[in-house]
Amino acid sequence: MLRATGTVAHTSDVFIKLAEAHARLRQGAESLNCLDEAAQIIEAIDERYHEAELHRLRGDLMMAKADRVAAEQNYRHALAVAQRQRAKLMELRAAVSLASLWRDQGNSHEARDLLTPIYEWFHEGFDTRDLREAKILLDSLS
Numbered sequence: 596m597l598r599a600t601g602t603v604a605h606t607s608d609v610f611i612k613l614a615e616a617h618a619r620l621r622q623g624a625e626s627l628n629c630l631d632e633a634a635q636i637i638e639a640i641d642e643r644y645h646e647a648e649l650h651r652l653r654g655d656l657m658m659a660k661a662d663r664v665a666a667e668q669n670y671r672h673a674l675a676v677a678q679r680q681r682a683k684l685m686e687l688r689a690a691v692s693l694a695s696l697w698r699d700q701g702n703s704h705e706a707r708d709l710l711t712p713i714y715e716w717f718h719e720g721f722d723t724r725d726l727r728e729a730k731i732l733l734d735s736l737s
Contacts, residue, residue, distance in 0.1 A: 607633040608645045614652055618659070626656055647677040647685040651692055658696070667696055684725060687713050691729050698736060707736040 614629035630653050637646050654669030670693035677686035690713045694706035714729045721730070 607636040607642060607649070610636065611645050611649055611652065618652070618656060621659075623656055623659060627653070630656070643676070643680065647673045647680065647682060647689060649673075650676060651685075651689050654692055663696065663700070667693065670696060683713070683716055687717070687725055687729055691725070691732055694732055694736070698732070703736045707733065710736070 610629045610633035614626040614633065617623075617626035617629060630649055633645065633649050637643055637649065650669045650673035654666040654673065657663075657666035657669060670689055673689035674686060674693060677683075677689050690710050694710040697703070697706040697709070710729060710733055714726070714733060717726060720726055
């Protein structure tokens with residue numbers, strides 16, 4: 596529908612959400628296609644609000660393919676984008692993904708050092724899914 600109307604603004608978010616849905620259904624190729632489409636839109640109209648999430652999700656897809664190197668690159672890219680944008684929730688999500696990868700590789704100390712200051716930045720919202728997941732991960736790193 597969006598394409599038929601010529602709408603471009605905010606469509607990167609739609610493709611990212613569609614990519615998430617495909618990923619949940621274990622449709623990796625379709626998910627990557629949606630992320631590629633979102634990336635093209637982000638570059639074409641310079642609408643970067645969802646850019647960090649795009650890279651984080653691509654990292655998750657690389658993890659599903661057991662490509663830990665590509666996953667880490669995408670998580671690091673997502674983290675850098677979120678930090679540049681001062682988007683703390685996106686920074687937290689990227690840090691949780693990267694810290695989980697590092698924990699699984701036996702680098703719990705580095706994972707904790709990455710995640711702790713980002714988690715401690717928050718002063719409310721601890722009942723949200725993102726902060727609950729971060730806390731569970733931090734507790735497992737102690």
